[in-house]
Amino acid sequence: MTSALQSMNNTDVQKAYRRWAPFYDQTFGKLVDAGVQQTVARANLFSGRLLEVGVGTGLALVHYGPQLSVTGIDLSSEMLVKARDRVNRHGVTNVEALSEMDATAMAFPDCSFDIAAAMYVITVVPNPAGVMHEMARVVKPGGRVLIASHFASTGLTGAIERGLASQASKLGWRPEFPIDSILVSEKLRLVSHKPIRPFGFFSLLEFVRQA
Numbered sequence: 001m002t003s004a005l006q007s008m009n010n011t012d013v014q015k016a017y018r019r020w021a022p023f024y025d026q027t028f029g030k031l032v033d034a035g036v037q038q039t040v041a042r043a044n045l046f047s048g049r050l051l052e053v054g055v056g057t058g059l060a061l062v063h064y065g066p067q068l069s070v071t072g073i074d075l076s077s078e079m080l081v082k083a084r085d086r087v088n089r090h091g092v093t094n095v096e097a098l099s100e101m102d103a104t105a106m107a108f109p110d111c112s113f114d115i116a117a118a119m120y121v122i123t124v125v126p127n128p129a130g131v132m133h134e135m136a137r138v139v140k141p142g143g144r145v146l147i148a149s150h151f152a153s154t155g156l157t158g159a160i161e162r163g164l165a166s167q168a169s170k171l172g173w174r175p176e177f178p179i180d181s182i183l184v185s186e187k188l189r190l191v192s193h194k195p196i197r198p199f200g201f202f203s204l205l206e207f208v209r210q211a
Helices: 010-023 028-043 077-090 128-138 155-171
Strands: 048-053 068-074 095-100 113-119 139-149 188-195 203-209
Touching (some): 028 113, 028 139, 048 128, 068 077, 077 095, 113 128, 128 139, 128 188
Parallel strands (some): 048 113, 068 095, 113 139
Antiparallel strands (some): 139 203, 188 203
16 A cells, blocks of 8 residues: 555545535435445345444435434544434434444444445545454444445556545545455455446445354
8 A cells, every 4th residue: 555545544534525525415426326225225134233334424324224223423524414414304213323433443332233334435544444343343243244435446447546546635535445455354254246336336345244
């Protein structure tokens, strides 16, 4: 991982999403909608307590089934304001809490959740390995971890991503991101890696939390 990527920190992320918050839904929200829908559809096959890491403006919150009790965390207070407003406007009743929190140091006991989801977040956080370890900690054995993200490309697209890598701290996300960056926890077994329709630029990864 390049020094430019290592230089990303929580302050960079907070500044970036303070800028994006007012129009995130109208811009990036359209880009990630398919992945959000497909990730939530997979989550809805399960029941229990769900943690959404990087809940952002709450795009997914209105789609979770009633059998899921949802907690969302995010580092951006501005994005969380949007999420709370969405919950209120749509009368969502299965959201337990929306809290400002660092995903690498969650204030939850071990094995608190049946499932955790992180959609378009893992390339944003300064310490993606730390986030994966924390999700493994707070999910119960046998539970699921779902990751929707873009991973490093090859060819011309890969060259463009590498060229943009030095701007990661300004963008607030990593254009170049190898999948090995999140295959770090012995507690998580990767059981599925599928392209997100229709274009396959993003992927949905599913892990099972090992005993």
